[in-house]
Amino acid sequence: MERTDTEGSTPRVAVVTGAGGGLGSVIAGELARDGCRVVLVDRDRTAAEQTAAAIGGAAAMVRAVDITAQGEVRELIDDIGARFGRLDVLVNSAGVERVHPLETLDESDWDLTMDVNVKGPMLLSRAAVPLWREQKSGAVVNISSRAWSGGSANASYASSKAALVGLTVSMAVELGPLGVRANAVAPSFVRTPFxxxxxxxxxxxxxxxxxxxxxxxxxxxxxxxxxxxxxxxASERARNITGEVLHVCAGSQLPPVP
Ligand SMILES: NC(=O)c1ccc[n+]([C@@H]2O[C@H](COP(=O)([O-])OP(=O)(O)OC[C@H]3O[C@@H](n4cnc5c(N)ncnc54)[C@H](O)[C@@H]3O)[C@@H](O)[C@H]2O)c1
Structure with a gap:
């Protein structure tokens, strides 16, 4: 049976970016099982369509969007507003990682990593604020990484994931009075096909x-x-949790005993 936050209410509308990816596709499926209608966003339309096929009727919309392009992002959020009148859950999962030593770090890799991993989530969140203000609710989950707080010798990626935590806590404070929660999940290396x-x-x-x-x-x-x-x-079960980083990394965020 489909679950909704409030008995008898319409299903929540959830947007997942990177919905064609190894994690985004599974997150979309789990949100569908939790009663959401899911908008699947990815630069790679074919990959997003594969996720849509896997989740069946819960797939509300498939959109090929480059999340670093503010025009495309605004159009997406406008279309969601026009079609559903609300945006309950935003999961920012689209991300890139370029592996490099600092000494040979290419500026274009740095810019791309910051654009996709930090600017993209900011653009989506910024565009959604009018909807959230109107509906007086919303939940954002940003997919950061264990790398945000150490343990990774990869300057652009670690910096971007730490900045994403900064964005998350700032949004939690600023948007809390509107009824919007913002949290981050920080996984370590995940067993994905990629x-x-x-x-x-x-x-x-x-x-x-x-x-x-x-x-x-x-x-x-x-x-x-x-x-x-x-x-x-993303659910009402976490209605009083905001500004948190939830590590999903089997305890590897903890310092080892010397
Ligand atoms: N897989 C891991 O081990 C791991 C660990 C920690 C954190 N993460 C984070 O989890 C998130 C998802 O990782 P994943 O394993 O699913 O990666 P993935 O590479 O399988 O999927 C990422 C998806 O993002 C999409 N994407 C990239 N740039 C985009 C853009 N500009 N606009 C729209 N879509 C774009 C890609 O097309 C791809 O489908 C990322 O943010 C990643 O940094 C992953």
């Missing part, structure tokens, strides 16, 4: 084994672990 086919990491299997052994729980993260955290934070 990660499992990475060629930029020599000895990926060995890296996964070492990483898993480093976590207090001795476990690797599954996309469903992240999706469950997102779905909770």
């Amino acid at each position: 990660n499992e086919s990475r060629t930029d990491v020599p000895d990926l299997a060995g890296m996964i084994e070492r990483y898993t052994a480093f976590t207090p729980l001795r476990r690797l993260i599954d996309p469903s672990d992240v999706a469950h955290a997102v779905t909770f934070l």
